Amino acid sequence: xxxxxxxxxxxxxxxxxxxxxxxxxxxxxxxxxxxxxxxxxxxxxxxxxxxxxxxxxxxxxxxxxxxxxxxxxxxxxxxxxxxxxxxxxxxxxxxxxxxxxxxxxxxxxxxxxx
Amino acid sequence: xxxxxxxxxxxxxxxxxxxxxxxxxxxxxxxxxxxxxxxxxxxxxxxxxxxxxxxxxxxxxxxxxxxxxxxxxxxxxxxxxxxxxxxxxxxxxxxxxxxxxxxxxxxxxxxxxx
Numbered sequence: 312x313x314x315x316x317x318x319x320x321x322x323x324x325x326x327x328x329x330x331x332x333x334x335x336x337x338x339x340x341x342x343x344x345x346x347x348x349x350x351x352x353x354x355x356x357x358x359x360x361x362x363x364x365x366x367x368x369x370x371x372x373x374x375x376x377x378x379x380x381x382x383x384x385x386x387x388x389x390x391x392x393x394x395x396x397x398x399x400x401x402x403x404x405x406x407x408x409x410x411x412x413x414x415x416x417x418x419x420x421x422x423x424x425x
Numbered sequence: 426x427x428x429x430x431x432x433x434x435x436x437x438x439x440x441x442x443x444x445x446x447x448x449x450x451x452x453x454x455x456x457x458x459x460x461x462x463x464x465x466x467x468x469x470x471x472x473x474x475x476x477x478x479x480x481x482x483x484x485x486x487x488x489x490x491x492x493x494x495x496x497x498x499x500x501x502x503x504x505x506x507x508x509x510x511x512x513x514x515x516x517x518x519x520x521x522x523x524x525x526x527x528x529x530x531x532x533x534x535x536x537x538x539x
Contacts, residue, residue, distance in 0.1 A: 354530035
């Protein structure tokens, strides 16, 4: 049962344009969401997070939007840069679980075209 | 402040041998999580530990796998009698003991079972 879903395995975007990565979740107990970026042979690097009390969080070029009613979140990167080419994972956790273990999506491979 | 450290980075074992993976959390972090990433998949939660305590091991295979986080020293993930299906990247993450925190990941240990 995949509780966090990233339905686009890959995405290509022109340099300078906006990249939009999407994530859907099914478990209504999730209340904290994170995006990680991963290069091959490295560990995930934290990018940005959002708690369920907010619907938007912004950090530089990165903005995360949360739509609780739709159980959907998205990551916007603008402008996209070649160094943004990586696999992006959406992750979620919930306070009801008793701990903060993360449930990850399967990732979206973003390629920025120069 | 050094990041999460994992060693070894690469580990090769023959079937039936034991694998020991080590993780040193970031300074000030008391929570350690282990995740496994199989090829072409997302990260899957394995176990959550605090010093001298296993809090949640619901993601651990029932046999051959164990984890510890002693009072002194790194957290250890131990896999006994490895099989080919154990080949994966194993990531450790750490976080401070606060709600809505971020987990920071180490570079991972890539285990190959021959």
